Amino acid sequence: MAYKNYILVCGGTGCESSKSEDIYRDLIKEAELQGVKNEVQVVKTGCFGFCERGPIVKVLPSESFYVGVTPQDAKEIIAEQVVKGREVKRLLYKKDQNATNTVRVQDIDFYQKQFRVVLRNCGVINPENIEEYIARDGYKALEKALFEMTPEQIIAEVKASGLRGRGGAGFPTGVKWESARGAPGDVKYIVCNADEGDPGAYMDRSTIEGDPHSILEAMIIAGKAVGAHQGYIYIRAEYPLAIERLNVAIAQAREMGLMGKDILGSGFDFDVELRLGAGAFVCGEETALLRSIEGNRGMPTPKPPFPAFKGLWDKPTVINNVETLANVPVVLTRGAQWFSSIGTEKSKGTKVFALTGKINNSGLIEVPMGTTLREIIFDIGGGIKGGKKFKGVQTGGPSGGIIVEKDLDTPISYESLVALGSMMGSGGMIVMDEDDCMVDVSKFYMGFCVDESCGKCAPCRIGTSQMYSILDKISKGNGVESDLDDLERIGKAMTKASLCALGGSAANPTMATIKHFREEYLEHIRNHKCRAGKCKDLVVYEINPEKCIGCGLCARKCPVPCIAGEKKQPHVIDKARCIKCGECFKACKFGAVIKR
């Protein structure tokens, strides 16, 4: 026998500290007292993320959403909701503190902070079952494109929607399609860029794994729009599950006549093949990607000519990123007007971000353009882990910059992020706290670019390794103040002179950290100090003889080993031999090991 009501009490740390345990207990007690314990189950839940307004209590199936609940409210919630079947109006969440109207849970601002267009099917359908995709309006946009619209109309619709490239640069998708359509030639290609390579980014992987048909459908539509009959998905071999699901999806679509010759009897042919990349970051750059598909070494070529005119095997080619394509079916089924009603003036629709780093609720999120970083980090992400202090958020991966506290209220758009010295990038978002060292962070990204630079052009090949060696020197306490000028000078030269965006943006993380955290660089240079304790060469471990009880745990953990001492006597670290691994610091239960 199922219960009539379920009362969910938020058991996240935020709510726990504001008496959710008492609320939970009192609700159970009241249910017994009022003789309805067989009609309601009181349940503790995970965090609802709405911590500022906690404690949160939610009642199912009515979806009543109560905020700021106290243990004294338990009696009324049971009496009203369970016994009489009506909501406790005074506790219901209101959009605005002064507003009198109450809203249902799906209308709450908080829930609408995420809005899922690209991820509409992720976590809903079985990605290996084409019928479930079809049931949720799948291939409906294709029907429209094949039977009701001319190529010009499709392009006009995509242009009107304001959809821009989600790979990072933000070029208007409709304009790209129009150029390729207008380019002379009988053979044209559609390429999907699924070579997601930013450290910490997995938006495209998740989209493909959760909803592979949306990409295929969009590619066929693009094919009709520009007059192409062959598509390639360039995906890295490091994504085996995504590849497997794409292969399943392609086989199903071909079998059902949704791909291949004479699609749905329309007379239009289109087929898609996969091309696997070996994981070179530069192959995410479109010209390098095309060279790789052709079977050549993945190196960029100068633009112009742009791929829309001279792309794959010198034929006009449209290259769109996974997330861009996943929007296309929705643009056609819901219409350009609906799509362009979401977002800001110049950045329409939503953006998917992979929210990682020092954040409580890490995950894949999708928000309307114009959402602020503060809303993403603190409302959706639930704030910084362990109550530490927010330091910065890195967007755009090795091509992006760091955004600091004072800029968190900026609404996200392609333009606003560039104005802050970062970029949209493909959507990686790494949150950093006070324990992250900015010299270390920029050294990490520069090291990544050194490894991934293809070496074709000198500014990138030489510039990245020069910048890396300067950063390395600073991180070891051997820097001089003029190094900062050198970093900026080399960075500017690379930005101007590099052949492709890899080199053109490789200096961004360093430039942004010097701009926002100059004093931290100077601390490394002048005082040989790393305040976050990340730069190993600047950290010294010592044992406080007053706190050390001589348990010997640190000495047993030390891998060198360089800690000595008699049992029950204070131990000593031999600093000359210490490799600064920090094992002793982590092991000590008495706070006797000091890091400085």
Added chain:
Amino acid sequence: MAKMTLDELRALREAKRKDLEKRDVEGKDIQIIVGMGTCGIAAGAKQTFDAIVDQVQKKGLEGQVLIRQTGCMGLCYVEPTVEVLVPGMPPVIYGKMTADTAEELVEKHLVGHQLLDNHILDRPAADILKN
């Protein structure tokens, strides 16, 4: 299935839409949906899936329960995630459902019609296809 015409595609969509709405597939009215993206699998979703299959068989519920996979729901911090649909009960998304929670899930939710403590999460966004 053989190649379809436009009309066949439309008919299939209608039929499957109804299936999805009534949530009653192959005569099974209970559904357990496990998030199986790379992230979920890395957190143990395959083991969870297998453990749920075992537990459902143990209780003799194979005839009633459909166990499906889906992609990533985006709730990486609480993977593996499992959605449970039981007639007469609100749909629920659970997080941190490692294999050792399968017994409690089947015993308590499916048989006892009770929700599990400390695992419930909210769906991250409204479904744009439902408006």
